[in-house]
Amino acid sequence: MSDIAQARGIRRVVRATLGRAYPRIIGANRERSWLFYDTILPLLGTIAFVYVYKALGAPDRFVGYVIMGGATMAFWMNVMWNMAAQFYWDKQGGNLELYMVLPCGIVPILLGMSFGGFVGTLVRAVAIIVIGSVLFHVTYTITQLPLFLLIFGVGIIALYGLGVTFASVFLMWGREAWHMAELFMEPVFLASGFYFPVRALGFWVGMGTSIIPLTLALDAMRQLLFPESHPALLPVRVELTALVGLAVLFIFVARQSLRKMEYLARREGRLSLRF
Amino acid sequence: MPTQRASYPWANTLQRGWRTLRVGYWLGWQIESNWTDPLLFFIYSIARPLGGVLILVFMYHVVARAGGTAMLGFFVVGAACWPFVVRGMMGTAYSLITDREHWKTLRYVYISPISLRAYLVGRALAQATSAVAAAAVTLIFGRWVLGVPMHLATINAPYTAAAFALGIASVIALGLLVVSAAVLISSEAWRMPEGVGAALYLVCGAIFPVTVLPPILQALSAAIPLTWWLEAMRRGLLGPAVVRSLPHLADGQVLVGLGLLTVLWVTAALAVFTLAERRARQLGILDRETMY
Numbered sequence: 001m002s003d004i005a006q007a008r009g010i011r012r013v014v015r016a017t018l019g020r021a022y023p024r025i026i027g028a029n030r031e032r033s034w035l036f037y038d039t040i041l042p043l044l045g046t047i048a049f050v051y052v053y054k055a056l057g058a059p060d061r062f063v064g065y066v067i068m069g070g071a072t073m074a075f076w077m078n079v080m081w082n083m084a085a086q087f088y089w090d091k092q093g094g095n096l097e098l099y100m101v102l103p104c105g106i107v108p109i110l111l112g113m114s115f116g117g118f119v120g121t122l123v124r125a126v127a128i129i130v131i132g133s134v135l136f137h138v139t140y141t142i143t144q145l146p147l148f149l150l151i152f153g154v155g156i157i158a159l160y161g162l163g164v165t166f167a168s169v170f171l172m173w174g175r176e177a178w179h180m181a182e183l184f185m186e187p188v189f190l191a192s193g194f195y196f197p198v199r200a201l202g203f204w205v206g207m208g209t210s211i212i213p214l215t216l217a218l219d220a221m222r223q224l225l226f227p228e229s230h231p232a233l234l235p236v237r238v239e240l241t242a243l244v245g246l247a248v249l250f251i252f253v254a255r256q257s258l259r260k261m262e263y264l265a266r267r268e269g270r271l272s273l274r275f
Numbered sequence: 276m277p278t279q280r281a282s283y284p285w286a287n288t289l290q291r292g293w294r295t296l297r298v299g300y301w302l303g304w305q306i307e308s309n310w311t312d313p314l315l316f317f318i319y320s321i322a323r324p325l326g327g328v329l330i331l332v333f334m335y336h337v338v339a340r341a342g343g344t345a346m347l348g349f350f351v352v353g354a355a356c357w358p359f360v361v362r363g364m365m366g367t368a369y370s371l372i373t374d375r376e377h378w379k380t381l382r383y384v385y386i387s388p389i390s391l392r393a394y395l396v397g398r399a400l401a402q403a404t405s406a407v408a409a410a411a412v413t414l415i416f417g418r419w420v421l422g423v424p425m426h427l428a429t430i431n432a433p434y435t436a437a438a439f440a441l442g443i444a445s446v447i448a449l450g451l452l453v454v455s456a457a458v459l460i461s462s463e464a465w466r467m468p469e470g471v472g473a474a475l476y477l478v479c480g481a482i483f484p485v486t487v488l489p490p491i492l493q494a495l496s497a498a499i500p501l502t503w504w505l506e507a508m509r510r511g512l513l514g515p516a517v518v519r520s521l522p523h524l525a526d527g528q529v530l531v532g533l534g535l536l537t538v539l540w541v542t543a544a545l546a547v548f549t550l551a552e553r554r555a556r557q558l559g560i561l562d563r564e565t566m567y
Contacts, residue, residue, distance in 0.1 A: 037466040044473040048482060052331065055483040055518075056346065058338040092377070176310055183319055186326030195330055196337045 013111070016104040020112025024082070025119050039124045039131075042077065046070025046132055049195050061226050062196075064140060067132035068222065069194035071125040072214055075159060076188060078121040080181045083113055083163030084170050088177035100266075106258065110167060114160040140225050147236065148224045154243045155217025161250030162213060168254065168261040172268075188212060197222065199231040206233045213246050292393040299397020300404075303370065307405050317408060324409040325416060328354035331482055332421060348424060349518045351417030352509045353481045358406035360446055360481075360501060361472060366402030367395055367450030368457050368468035375562055376464075382562040392548065395454060399447050414512070424516050431526075435511030438530060442504035445537045448544035449475075449501070455544070455551035459558075461565045480505055480520040497521075500540055503533035 028034055046066055053062040090096040099109050132138070142148050170177040191209035192198065198206045198219050209215050210233070220239040222230045233239070308316050331350040375381040384394060417423040453471055457464045478485070478492050479501040485493055496502045506520045507529050521529060555561045 033463040033466065037463070037470055041466075041470060041473050044470075044477050048477045049330075049334070051477075051483045051487050052334055053338065055487045056335060056338045058334075062334075062338070179310060179319055183322055186323045186330065188326075190326045190330045190333070193333075196333045200333050200337045 012104050013108045016102070016108035017112040017115060020109050021116030021119070022112075024113065024116025028116075028120050035124075038074070038121075039127045042070050042074045042124070043128050043131060045073070046128060047135070050132070050136055059229075060138070061229055063136045064133075064138045064225065065197070065222065066195050067129055067136070067138060068218065068225070069189070070132060071128045072192075072218055073189065073194060074121050074125045074128060075118075075156070076192075076214060077185075078117045079159055079163035080166070080184055082117050083110075083160065084166030084184075085177045085181040086113060087167055087171050088173065100262075106262065107255075110164050110254075110258070113167075114163065117163075118156060118160065143224055143227055147240075148221060151217055151220045151224075151236070151240055151243065154240065154247055155213050155220075158213035158243055158247035158250055159217075161247055161254050164254035165250055165257050168258040171261045171265050188214075191215065193218060197231045197233075199233050203233070210242065211246075213243060213250070216243050216246070292390050295389040295393040296397040296400070299394040300401045301397075303366075303398035303401025304404065306373075307401055320405055320408045321412045324354055324358050324413050327357070328413055328417070345516055345518050347421050348417070348513045348516070349484065349509060350482060351413060351421065351423050351425075352512055353505055355410040355413035355417070356442070356505055356508050357476070357481050358409040359403050359443065360449075360475065362406045363399050363403040363443065363446035364450040364453060364475075365468040365472045367399040367447065368453040368464075370395060370398035370402070371454050371457055372464050372468075376564050379562075379564075385561060391552065392451070392545070395451065396447055399450050400443075403443060403446065423513070425512055429514035429516075431511045431514070434526065434530065435508060438504060438507035438511055438533060441530075441533050441537045442501070442508065445500035445504060445533075445540055448537070448540040451544035451548045452540075455547045458551050458555040458561060461560070461563050464565065475499065475501055478502075484518050485520045486522065498536075500533055500536040503529055503536055507533050 046069070049066045049069070050063050053066060087096055090099065099106055102109070133140075170180065173180070189195065191201075192212050192215040193201065193206075193209075194214075198209065198215055201209065206215070206219075216233070216239040219230075219233045220236045220243075223232050223236050234242070310316075311319070328351055331354065332347065335346060335350070371381065374384060385391060414425065418425045449471075453468050456467060460467065476482070478488065478496045479499055480496060481501075485496045485502060488496065502520060507526075509517045509519075510526050510529060524532070552561075
């Protein structure tokens with residue numbers, strides 16, 4: 001029996017997680033066209049919105065807003081298409097049945113998807129920020145780098161927790177999964193203030209849309225990037241605390257939801273429902 | 276009847292093409308809409324475009340420049356028309372790709388005695404139809420909620436209708452061109468239509484006047500019929516109170532330019548599709564799958 005097959009407990013979880021992350025970090029970069037499209041598509045959309053601000057004669061800081069929004073969009077798209085809807089693709093490819101009979105269970109698979117997706121997307125997001133900033137001569141002054149990184153990290157954990165929750169819900173669906181992932185694009189870009197300060201939606205609407213972790217994460221990071229001009233929704237430390245709460249909540253909900261939906265999907269015979 | 280077929284072979288071909296187009300349309304509509312109930316389908320159809328236009332509205336309001344609603348009108352008409360491009364152009368490509376890789380029916384469609392072009396145009400028109408609700412709701416929202424100056428008295432209906440018809444023809448031509456590329460590639464085929472759509476969104480003045488683009492991109496945008504279509508739709512729906520992408524041209528010149536470009540692109544699309552189809556058949560890759 002191989003070393004991998006003999007692994008137990010936390011070693012098995014770590015190995016399975018890294019195994020699932022591998023194709024997302026290494027494998028995905030072998031397909032050069034994916035690398036190109038994953039970077040260029042959000043960048044093209046970002047540039048279009050930069051030109052909207054230019055057409056409106058907006059101050060330069062709005063260009064920075066849009067570039068940050070474009071980088072964040074890469075994470076949201078990764079969560080929706082490669083986390084939430086991933087089991088839909090896996091059903092099509094016949095992998096889902098294999099995941100279900102693995103001795104490690106489905107959780108390390110999802111952890112691996114999250115970790116691999118995050119690392120892969122981080123590279124693309126950095127590329128979007130660098131290319132966008134060079135093209136439009138944008139500079140950033142981060143006032144508190146450790147706090148900025150902490151907000152980013154907690155926001156990402158909460159976001160991928162949400163992704164796992166969605167993945168469990170999408171497990172029940174066939175074609176609907178594709179359409180639902182599409183549905184959560186522009187409405188979420190609007191609700192989270194990807195291209196403008198979320199405060200513009202109004203305080204209470206902004207509070208309501210803060211259930212999407214990116215709303216608070218973006219607002220807090222913009223406060224640190226543009227401390228004098230950004231209309232904040234809440235103070236940075238309050239937003240950080242709320243993000244920690246969201247991260248814990250989504251991890252808990254994801255775990256419960258995964259159990260429930262897996263049971264339902266097995267009972268109703270939807271695990272192999274392809275269309 | 277055999278005698279009629281012999282006398283008018285072109286009429287027979289046309290009739291068969293029309294029948295194929297209708298069936299392709301019906302099939303496309305079923306695939307597009309029957310995954311859920313009508314209410315959810317309606318919400319799904321309007322949520323993205325409405326979300327898109329609201330993003331632009333909030334961007335407009337945070338900048339809070341003085342001066343009319345001309346830019347809002349620009350956003351609303353662009354956001355209302357763009358779903359036709361997304362569904363019509365990208366949808367045509369996805370029709371072929373999903374038939375090939377998801378439903379695995381392309382090989383059977385291809386060997387059946389029908390015109391593949393007519394079938395794909397039918398599928399494209401079904402996709403475009405699903406954009407009608409989104410366009411209508413966006414325009415109504417723009418008129419009644421945002422106060423965009425779009426009144427029956429100022430709408431030039433014949434001009435708008437002509438522009439719309441030419442625009443849909445050019446969208447389908449673009450769709451056939453993208454399909455031509457899709458039949459020759461496999462691993463990039465899923466992302467390529469999206470990439471083309473994103474590039475067109477940037478250069479065709481969907482959400483901002485192309486006059487703010489660098490000169491080289493302005494020249495590129497002038498060669499694409501979608502730029503002219505969006506400009507003509509804005510002039511037709513909003514009248515003179517509109518921010519213009521092609522400010523140096525009169526309304527009639529824009530429509531004529533759109534017509535000429537549409538003819539050019541439709542001709543090119545048919546020729547390129549014929550060549551691509553022939554090449555794919557020679558290479559034996561018409562039904563090649565990527566095992567995504």
